[in-house]
Amino acid sequence: MLNTDHRETETVRERIATELLTARERTAGLTALDDHDLTAQHSPLMSPLVWDLAHIGNQEELWLLRNVGGREPMRPEIDPLYDAFEHPRAERPRLPLLPPAEARAYAHEVRGRVLDLLAATPLDGEVPLLRDGFAFGMIVQHEQQHDETMLITHQLRKGQGALTAPPPPVTATGPLPAEVLVPAGPFTMGTDTEPWSLDNERPAHRVEVPAFHLDTTPVSNGAYQRFIADGGYDDPRWWTAEGWAHRQQAGLFAPLYWQRDGSEWLRRRFGALEPVPADEPVLHVGWYEADAYARWAGRRLPTEAEWEKAARHDPAADRSRRYPWGDREPTAELANLGQHHLQPAPVGSYPEGESAYGVRQLMGDVWEWTASDFTPYPGFRAWPYQEYSEVFFGPEYKVLRGGCFAAAPVASRGTFRNWDYPIRRQIFAGFRTARDAEAG
Ligand SMILES: [Fe+2]
Numbered sequence: 001m002l003n004t005d006h007r008e009t010e011t012v013r014e015r016i017a018t019e020l021l022t023a024r025e026r027t028a029g030l031t032a033l034d035d036h037d038l039t040a041q042h043s044p045l046m047s048p049l050v051w052d053l054a055h056i057g058n059q060e061e062l063w064l065l066r067n068v069g070g071r072e073p074m075r076p077e078i079d080p081l082y083d084a085f086e087h088p089r090a091e092r093p094r095l096p097l098l099p100p101a102e103a104r105a106y107a108h109e110v111r112g113r114v115l116d117l118l119a120a121t122p123l124d125g126e127v128p129l130l131r132d133g134f135a136f137g138m139i140v141q142h143e144q145q146h147d148e149t150m151l152i153t154h155q156l157r158k159g160q161g162a163l164t165a166p167p168p169p170v171t172a173t174g175p176l177p178a179e180v181l182v183p184a185g186p187f188t189m190g191t192d193t194e195p196w197s198l199d200n201e202r203p204a205h206r207v208e209v210p211a212f213h214l215d216t217t218p219v220s221n222g223a224y225q226r227f228i229a230d231g232g233y234d235d236p237r238w239w240t241a242e243g244w245a246h247r248q249q250a251g252l253f254a255p256l257y258w259q260r261d262g263s264e265w266l267r268r269r270f271g272a273l274e275p276v277p278a279d280e281p282v283l284h285v286g287w288y289e290a291d292a293y294a295r296w297a298g299r300r301l302p303t304e305a306e307w308e309k310a311a312r313h314d315p316a317a318d319r320s321r322r323y324p325w326g327d328r329e330p331t332a333e334l335a336n337l338g339q340h341h342l343q344p345a346p347v348g349s350y351p352e353g354e355s356a357y358g359v360r361q362l363m364g365d366v367w368e369w370t371a372s373d374f375t376p377y378p379g380f381r382a383w384p385y386q387e388y389s390e391v392f393f394g395p396e397y398k399v400l401r402g403g404c405f406a407a408a409p410v411a412s413r414g415t416f417r418n419w420d421y422p423i424r425r426q427i428f429a430g431f432r433t434a435r436d437a438e439a440g
Contacts, residue, residue: 009123016118016136019410023143024111026339026408027056030150031104033162038100041093043156045426050100051082051092052146052153057107058082060114060139068127068135069117075106085387114139129384137196137410138384144408151339151406152426154270155257161271168336168345168405172279176216176348180357181437182306184211187313188320189305190377191415200389201415203379204320207305211437214302214310217347217360218368218432219293222278224285225265227293228254238296243288246423256284256425270342279346281366281430287398287422290369290431302434304372304399304417311355311362311402312414323414324355324362330409335364337409344405344430363412366430367400374399374419392419404428 031038031053038050047055058078065071073079080086081095098106118136125131154163185208191197192204233253236244246252254260257268258276265276285293294300302310312320321327325334334353336345344365354360362368374389374397382390397419403412406428420427 005124012123012133013118016133016140017115019140020111020114020118020136020143022410023140023147023408026147027053027107027143027150029163030147030154031100035100037157037162039093039097041090042153042158043426044090046149046153046156047089047092048097049150049153050103051095051097052150053100054078054098054103054106055082055084056143056146057103057110059142060107061110063135063139064114064117065110068121068129069113071113074110078106132195134196135384138198141196141198141408141411144411147339147408148404148406148411148428151342152428156426157271159271163270163342165340165342167343168341168349169332170346171333171350171352172346172348173351174348176360177358179213179215179435180310180359181213182209182211182310182313182357183315184209184437185315187309187318189308189415191413194322194413194415196410197413197415198388199381199383200374200376200417201413202381203377205378207309209305209309212302212306212434213437214306214357214359214434215432216358218281218344218366218430219290220278220347221265221276221280221282223297224255224282224293225276225278227296230296232292232296235296238292239288240291243292243422246286246288247292250423252286252289255282255289258284277346279348281344281347281361283344283366283428283430284425285369285430286425287369287420289425290429291371291422294431294433297433299433299435301369301371301431304370304401306434307362307368307370307401308414310357310359314356316356321356321414323353324359325353330363330412335361335403335409335412336405337364337403337407337412339406339408341405344428362402363414364403364407365405366402367404367407367418367428368402369429369431370399370401372399373397374417396421398422400427400429 039048041048123133129135186206189207190204267276311324373395400418
């Protein structure tokens with residue numbers, strides 16, 4: 001027994017070391033720019049990249065070296081600079097931030113000490129924060145989430161692109177049914193067992209879901225262009241009152257980064273202008289636009305519970321899987337995750353990754369807006385700190401599900417919940433639509 005426990009602990013330790021390395025390689029690639037580019041603010045919506053870099057190191061120091069390891073602060077004077085709650089993004093370029101070389105050296109120094117700490121820390125569950133290596137897993141996910149944020153900054157950045165990646169592999173099969181039926185019945189939503197799940201994914205609870213139909217794939221650019229061509233952006237019937245007011249005030253006419261070229265649509269993607277591919281999932285639309293499209297199509301956005309049931313429920317076994325395809329970790333054959341490609345794969349891709357109900361691309365490619373507000377599950381307990389999720393609960397944030405090409409596998413689970421404002425368009429988000437089964 002002792003030996004089994006020991007082996008399991010060593011496996012967790014190795015996984016942590018690998019994940020820390022993967023995250024840092026990604027961070028290094030995203031910050032391989034000259035000092036001017038790293039310190040510039042490429043959009044008022046985002047931090048300078050050099051802020052993300054030192055913030056990653058600072059959070060790692062706070063949570064692992066100080067909280068877990070009990071070490072003294074390395075540079076207490078910089079803590080307030082990198083506290084996300086203290087300074088909104090627009091303010092960050094004016095702060096006396098560490099210059100790029102110092103930021104890199106600081107993050108590197110923290111990492112070296114963390115690896116020493118990892119080797120010397122028991123992960124056997126005596127300390128709740130360390131059970132299954134949770135504190136390390138949380139920090140790995142934090143760095144990967146900032147890597148996604150930094151990729152958003154790269155996309156917002158003007159001029160020649162600094163990143164390249166091959167397109168996703170061709171795996172689409174077809175033709176597919178436009179939608180699948182998910183019969184009425186309960187399923188288990190959320191988790192008690194996923195070791196690195198965050199507080200908002202807990203606890204597991206049964207949810208009764210009425211029968212509904214869900215799109216087999218995310219909504220494509222081609223379908224979205226028909227909404228535009230049909231005057232969707234000019235018809236208040238399809239929009240909520242708030243959505244219409246925002247559409248007017250912000251002058252929305254198409255997804256972010258799109259521009260017209262005669263009768264064609266072009267998009268700017270990581271510094272290159274290219275024709276909008278009709279068969280890719282639509283990207284860079286806000287919740288208001290997704291909601292308007294769904295109404296125009298005679299449909300609606302799925303609720304978060306519907307999304308998770310379609311993704312995780314295995315009706316044959318009446319249990320919830322970790323991922324749409326089952327319980328094994330994501331691979332390149334199953335989903336487009338982890339910034340290996342800088343765009344989503346065409347709709348209908350990743351047949352091996354489909355869910356028990358036959359729904360494709362629920363994991364990876366594009367984040368999917370749901371109809372649901374970000375609220376706590378019944379029995380929610382804030383952990384390990386109040387600010388992780390609890391301060392964001394409420395009607396002003398909508399839930400997104402499923403990860404995207406920019407999100408790391410370690411931060412993408414069937415239970416993982418993302419949230420953002422309905423006006424947000426720079427995130428890598430698209431959507432799919434649903435309808436009540438009774439209405440059919
Ligand atoms: Fe952060």
